[in-house]
Amino acid sequence: MDIQIIYLLYVLAFIIGSITGLVLSYKKYTEPFVRKNIDLAALILALIGWILTINYSLIETLIPYYATITIGIFLIAMVIGMRPGYGRFETVIGFAVAGIIWIIRTVLT
């Protein structure tokens, strides 16, 4: 597939994911971000999203890389795009775990 179409796919996945995350989080949380709890559902989405995006080559034989990254970006955007304040800790944890897996997979082996 043309690289520019793939690029557009990523951008659209980010935007649609952000809008979905924003709408869902406003339904879930009626108050502003004050309690600073970690949302388990958002954490799972962030973990899957970041792991898929950074470590897309793990399942490259099953699914084309751009499909994996598009799904990953959609899930990442759902968490990043949550109501202001929410989703920050989850994003950092997701990125850190995916980064550690990437380091173990590429640098340490």
Add this chain to the structure above:
Amino acid sequence: MNLMANILLNVLVAFLVGSVLFGLQRKIIARIQMRPGPPIIQHLLHTLKFFIKETVIPKTAAMPFYIAITVILCSIWVAAVIVGPVSEGSLLILFAIFAIHKIVEHNAGSSSGSPYGKLSCVRAVFSAAAEVPLFAVLLIIYLQTGTMNLADIIAYQGTNGALLFSIPLAAMMFFVLILSKAYYYSPLNITMGKDLVSGFETEHFGMLRGFIMISESIAWYMLLWIFLTVFVGGLTPIGYLAGMIIITALVSLIDAVTPILNPNHSVMTQVTLAFVGIVGSVLMIFYL
């Protein structure tokens, strides 16, 4: 790929990425100022919102120019995308588009009949002096590479290294230009100063405002695209995205920690930086 499809694809990417980068700019500024800030896609949602609002035309508007100016603004930035990412044409055309953008800012303000718009229009004329760096950058790039063609400039950098390192002062001048076009709280963007509400676009409502905002998003993407292409060289789409995020973050940092300058100071700052940039670059080209 079919040329028409290529143009549509690039315009769509420019609009979406430009809008998200504006949102990112707002988010970073908010975080620096210890506020949660709006979601990153806020600017995009804001743009789309205007398409479902009523389009009101003020009694004092100079018709049909009031409507035509938004069409012109959209057209010039679509043209910029065609000359830039689609065909990698001449830098001269891109800089002509910047010059027309200045005239459009001027006329959008004056055609509305609003005092805010008119003041913004006067400032657009005043800040035209600050466009000096733009033409100087063109000349310096020509002196260094011997070409104005984007494809040739990319090829030149492929063999001689990025222009960012050989003519850094020209890059600095272009960065100041980018800074002066930043949408939110830019210290140098006097036509959009908060003392003028929304500057030249204050009296454009509904769909017309939506088109102006789409054009501005494309303009921001194009400014960053030109900077990266001319001073860093041909990058992959992901490379461009990374570069654009870095420049937007840098601009946001400057915007968040500096006050909005008054028009005199803004123009004098840009002219002073242009003087340093031009003299320094010419000296570097001929004596280093």
